[in-house]
Amino acid sequence: MDLGSHPTFESHDDGTVLTSAPQDAPVDRATAAARRVVDAMLRTDRANANLDRVAEELNSIADHLEEHAPAVAERLIDMWNGEGVTRHDPVTGPENAIAPPIVLEGLSDGSVRGEVTLTMPYQGPPGCVHGGVSALILDHVLGVANAWGGQAGMTAQLNVRYHRPTPLFEPLTVTGRQMSVEGRKINTVGSITTADGEVCVSVEGLFIDAAVPRPR
Ligand SMILES: CCCCCCCCCCCC(=O)SCCNC(=O)CCNC(=O)[C@H](O)C(C)(C)COP(=O)(O)OP(=O)(O)OC[C@H]1O[C@@H](n2cnc3c(N)ncnc32)[C@H](O)[C@@H]1OP(=O)(O)O
Numbered sequence: 001m002d003l004g005s006h007p008t009f010e011s012h013d014d015g016t017v018l019t020s021a022p023q024d025a026p027v028d029r030a031t032a033a034a035r036r037v038v039d040a041m042l043r044t045d046r047a048n049a050n051l052d053r054v055a056e057e058l059n060s061i062a063d064h065l066e067e068h069a070p071a072v073a074e075r076l077i078d079m080w081n082g083e084g085v086t087r088h089d090p091v092t093g094p095e096n097a098i099a100p101p102i103v104l105e106g107l108s109d110g111s112v113r114g115e116v117t118l119t120m121p122y123q124g125p126p127g128c129v130h131g132g133v134s135a136l137i138l139d140h141v142l143g144v145a146n147a148w149g150g151q152a153g154m155t156a157q158l159n160v161r162y163h164r165p166t167p168l169f170e171p172l173t174v175t176g177r178q179m180s181v182e183g184r185k186i187n188t189v190g191s192i193t194t195a196d197g198e199v200c201v202s203v204e205g206l207f208i209d210a211a212v213p214r215p216r
Pocket residue numbers: 002003004006084085139140142143144147152153154155156157184185206208209210
């Protein structure tokens with residue numbers, strides 16, 4: 001996969017931020033507000049008498065955004081214009097309200113690392129992170145670890161082991177590391193651990209180096 005100018009652990013310093021650094025841009029502020037809305041919607045009293053008005057106001061906001069939306073094909077081109085980091089992905093993207101978003105840094109030992117505290121929108125079992133969310137996060141983190149390692153690819157297999165429930169509302173550490181590259185096959189591992197170092201989820205991924213055409 002063409003990595004463009006994506007930083008690698010051989011070319012960049014320990015602690016290089018590999019995701020889009022938080023910016024004081026209107027789109028970042030609007031997306032952060034949308035994230036708050038998703039979270040607050042899950043927390044608000046189901047009997048909140050103002051929910052009809054909330055629906056009306058949110059639909060009005062959505063109408064406004066859609067009125068100002070270019071064609072999807074144009075947006076896709078725009079999204080893939082930048083080099084190195086993405087701002088729209090569902091794990092680290094500051095422009096994506098679905099993303100927590102996680103900031104990842106590359107370490108000199110070749111691994112990548114980030115911290116995140118997940119809240120209600122990411123719940124699976126009571127008080128715990130949804131297993132699919134953990135897999136989503138780790139798939140992406142392994143993808144970034146591959147780029148930091150110097151050879152990236154598409155996920156062909158992701159084997160996920162859930163060791164213990166992953167708690168919501170507590171700081172979690174997410175890591176990824178490229179272990180080996182054999183031709184087009186890339187083997188990468190990662191984990192989600194609690195602050196006291198207990199492994200909640202570990203993964204082994206097989207990635208295949210494949211050319212994926214960008215929109216333009
Ligand atoms: C820019 C900054 C970014 C910054 C970072 C961005 C992070 C983004 C991370 C997101 C990662 C994703 O979610 S990616 C999206 C999810 N993944 C996908 O959608 C992938 C869908 N699958 C595919 O497109 C394809 O199957 C590929 C590309 C994976 C492989 O197809 P291919 O290219 O035709 O390769 P193929 O010839 O079949 O296989 C090559 C070799 O790999 C083996 N192989 C292939 N698949 C498998 C498999 N599942 N399990 C075992 N082995 C396999 C084959 O046996 C063969 O071995 P041999 O005969 O050579 O020995």
